[in-house]
Amino acid sequence: MPDVAPxxxxxxxxxxxxxxxxxxxxxxxxLDLAPGEAIVLRGPNGAGKTTLLRALAGLLAPAAGAxxxxxxRVFCGVRSATKPALTVDENLRFWAxxxxxxxxxxxxxxLGLDDYAKRPAGHLSxxxxxxxxxxxxxxxxxxxxxxxxxxxxxxxxASAIFEGIIADHRKTGGAAIIATHETLxxxxxxxxxxxxxxxxx
Amino acid sequence: MANNAVKRTSLYDFANPVRFEAIxxxxxxxxxxxxxxxxxxxxxxxxxxxxxDYQQGDTVRIMYVHVPAAWMALFCYSSMAASSAAGFxxxxxxxxxxxxxxxPIGAGFTxxxxxxxxxxxxxxxxxxxAWDARLTSVLILFFLYLGYMALWRAIPxxxxxxxxxxxxxxxxxxxxxxxxxxxDWWNSLHQPASIxxxxxxxxxxxxxxxxxxxxxxxxxxxxxxxxxxxxxEMMARRLARLxxxxxxxxxxxxxxGAVRT
Amino acid sequence: xNAFAAIIVRDVALAFRAGGGALQAASFFALTIVLFALAIxxxxxxxxxxxxxxxxxxxxxxxxxxxxQIYRPDREDGSLDxxxxxxxxxxxxxxxxxxxxWLSTGLVLIAATPVLALLLxxxxxxxxxxxxxxxxxxxxxxxxxxxAGALTAALPRAGLLIAIIVSxxxxxxxxxxxxxxxxxxxxxxxxxxxxxxxxxxxxxxxxISPLASAAALRFNLD
Numbered sequence: 001m002p003d004v005a006p007x008x009x010x011x012x013x014x015x016x017x018x019x020x021x022x023x024x025x026x027x028x029x030x031l032d033l034a035p036g037e038a039i040v041l042r043g044p045n046g047a048g049k050t051t052l053l054r055a056l057a058g059l060l061a062p063a064a065g066a067x068x069x070x071x072x073r074v075f076c077g078v079r080s081a082t083k084p085a086l087t088v089d090e091n092l093r094f095w096a097x098x099x100x101x102x103x104x105x106x107x108x109x110x111l112g113l114d115d116y117a118k119r120p121a122g123h124l125s126x127x128x129x130x131x132x133x134x135x136x137x138x139x140x141x142x143x144x145x146x147x148x149x150x151x152x153x154x155x156x157x158a159s160a161i162f163e164g165i166i167a168d169h170r171k172t173g174g175a176a177i178i179a180t181h182e183t184l185x186x187x188x189x190x191x192x193x194x195x196x197x198x199x200x201x
Numbered sequence: 202m203a204n205n206a207v208k209r210t211s212l213y214d215f216a217n218p219v220r221f222e223a224i225x226x227x228x229x230x231x232x233x234x235x236x237x238x239x240x241x242x243x244x245x246x247x248x249x250x251x252x253x254d255y256q257q258g259d260t261v262r263i264m265y266v267h268v269p270a271a272w273m274a275l276f277c278y279s280s281m282a283a284s285s286a287a288g289f290x291x292x293x294x295x296x297x298x299x300x301x302x303x304x305p306i307g308a309g310f311t312x313x314x315x316x317x318x319x320x321x322x323x324x325x326x327x328x329x330x331a332w333d334a335r336l337t338s339v340l341i342l343f344f345l346y347l348g349y350m351a352l353w354r355a356i357p358x359x360x361x362x363x364x365x366x367x368x369x370x371x372x373x374x375x376x377x378x379x380x381x382x383x384x385d386w387w388n389s390l391h392q393p394a395s396i397x398x399x400x401x402x403x404x405x406x407x408x409x410x411x412x413x414x415x416x417x418x419x420x421x422x423x424x425x426x427x428x429x430x431x432x433x434e435m436m437a438r439r440l441a442r443l444x445x446x447x448x449x450x451x452x453x454x455x456x457x458g459a460v461r462t
Numbered sequence: 463x464n465a466f467a468a469i470i471v472r473d474v475a476l477a478f479r480a481g482g483g484a485l486q487a488a489s490f491f492a493l494t495i496v497l498f499a500l501a502i503x504x505x506x507x508x509x510x511x512x513x514x515x516x517x518x519x520x521x522x523x524x525x526x527x528x529x530x531q532i533y534r535p536d537r538e539d540g541s542l543d544x545x546x547x548x549x550x551x552x553x554x555x556x557x558x559x560x561x562x563x564w565l566s567t568g569l570v571l572i573a574a575t576p577v578l579a580l581l582l583x584x585x586x587x588x589x590x591x592x593x594x595x596x597x598x599x600x601x602x603x604x605x606x607x608x609x610a611g612a613l614t615a616a617l618p619r620a621g622l623l624i625a626i627i628v629s630x631x632x633x634x635x636x637x638x639x640x641x642x643x644x645x646x647x648x649x650x651x652x653x654x655x656x657x658x659x660x661x662x663x664x665x666x667x668x669x670i671s672p673l674a675s676a677a678a679l680r681f682n683l684d
Contacts, residue, residue: 022361026453026454048453059547060684081544084481085476090475098544133540196453341633344630352627365682380630380631380633382634383634
């Protein structure tokens with residue numbers, strides 16, 4: 001066996017490489033994510049944050065290396081996965097059925113969407129659509145969250161709500177990796193920076 | 202571990218692109234020469250040294266071009282599906298390229314079969330196209346080739362295109378017998394039986410020589426064209442990779458940052 | 463409600479909401495039949511004779527126009543990620559998506575068929591085999607079509623490509639379907655054989671298409 005550390009945490013990645021368009025764009029990733037932890041993933045545009053996050057979330061096969069997750073994963077991307085023709089509640093109910101869990105009322109309430117419950121998602125503003133997308137994290141009742149640019153398009157209040165949700169999630173033993181360009185108040189969160197391999201060497 | 206490493210090396214060698222290039226370069230002239238020689242011989246025997254049909258007269262000589270072409274149409278589709286499966290399972294670019302480059306050659310043979318079938322049919326049925334069951338199946342096969350090639354062209358990312366086209370080739374291959382059966386069924390309900398027959402009691406032993414020569418010539422022509430097309434494609438890919446490497450920054454690595462509080 | 467049913471219910475709801483394709487497919491079906499009748503002229507005997515093949519071809523073409531909508535919107539808005547991460551077996555998701563497409567397209571086309579058959583002067587005795595053949599055959603069209611939709615989920619304008627890919631694969635279903643409709647109308651003993659071959663084709667598609675679609679979707683996730 002090659003000399004790698006044994007898998008221990010909620011998520012472990014060893015010597016991970018991910019590719020986009022047939023080319024390796026992120027290489028040599030080792031990370032451990034323990035219950036209650038959060039990692040903020042940073043890096044310039046095009047560095048491969050989203051691709052790395054999707055691979056960690058199990059949506060993309062890595063080009064090399066290994067990922068082990070002990071617990072179910074949920075990915076929440078920039079695209080909100082909402083259907084504009086369905087109402088807010090219908091979108092939430094659909095997710096609740098897919099994840100076989102979650103109370104849509106509490107998730108809706110937490111994101112401040114109660115006034116819009118019966119409105120088609122297509123009528124929501126960008127910020128509120130983003131809130132609806134983030135409500136899926138709560139509905140999923142899954143321990144491992146992978147969130148891409150959660151606060152882009154969100155106002156101060158909504159960003160604070162999201163930070164509170166992350167904090168509560170970690171308190172209950174959940175873990176999250178969040179890719180963002182913006183400042184995020186996540187006490188004790190580790191930071192990972194994606195850097196150009198040449199510049200780093 | 203050591204055992205594993207040895208196995209990897211030999212597998213790599215087996216389908217190594219550089220070695221492929223060397224082998225392809227050596228085989229190509231022989232395949233081309235063989236195809237031309239056997240083709241000329243086959244045509245000679247077919248046109249001058251075999252009997253005319255007592256019903257169809259000299260028209261039957263189209264068979265020596267048509268029947269092997271129809272066989273090659275099916276053979277190429279099968280080998281395209283086999284290469285696709287190999288590329289899908291072992292993810293080897295040479296298998297992907299073989300499948301991709303087989304398609305236009307197979308479509309060419311299919312078109313030749315359709316063209317000669319139509320030419321043969323005109324004096325027989327008095328129409329260029331009489332919806333003969335065999336020819337109609339070959340026509341649908343031609344559209345299967347077109348769909349496969351269109352999918353390759355539509356997807357810019359070559360790796361993704363290879364995987365998706367492979368799935369289509371395999372699904373198409375599985376459906377070929379069903380399509381063939383359904384067209385025969387359709388034809389038997391609506392039309393009299395086919396008169397284009399390469400089998401059956403009418404075949405004379407002197408017809409077998411040119412048929413055999415022609416199928417060998419087609420097979421060698423396929424090999425020659427495939428090797429040439431694969432070499433071109435591999436070179437084009439290497440060139441694209443070189444240009445890519447100049448233009449694009451290297452991969453990112455993760456730098457663990459400080460713990461923020 | 464389990465995930466399988468939830469996907470079907472959502473897709474059917476979306477198809478019938480504003481911007482959905484269900485009524486467009488039915489309108490397209492009706493228009494092809496009307497244009498076809500205009501092209502052949504008001505010859506009632508001829509119309510009666512070619513009504514079943516014309517309706518079968520029209521239904522097949524009307525099915526094709528909405529195939530692009532099965533997976534592409536889900537991939538674009540991120541819903542496909544959700545479907546993938548919540549399913550143990552992606553092939554069941556693919557089966558549910560095909561079922562949703564059939565309920566919102568195939569079934570709608572069949573509902574429109576009696577009226578269009580009336581326009582083509584079809585007899586009452588010929589209508590039953592026609593409807594029956596469509597009921598057995600159109601699920602196969604949705605299944606094969608959904609596979610083509612999965613292959614092209616990441617391509618922005620795939621309508622024509624999908625038509626090129628599915629048309630040859632549709633040939634057996636069209637042959638057995640239109641064959642069953644014609645044989646049934648004529649009281650031909652081949653009727654039941656055609657229906658059984660048609661059913662076999664749809665069943666075969668129900669096995670192959672979800673597996674192939676699931677494989678294709680995995681390569682369309684980035």
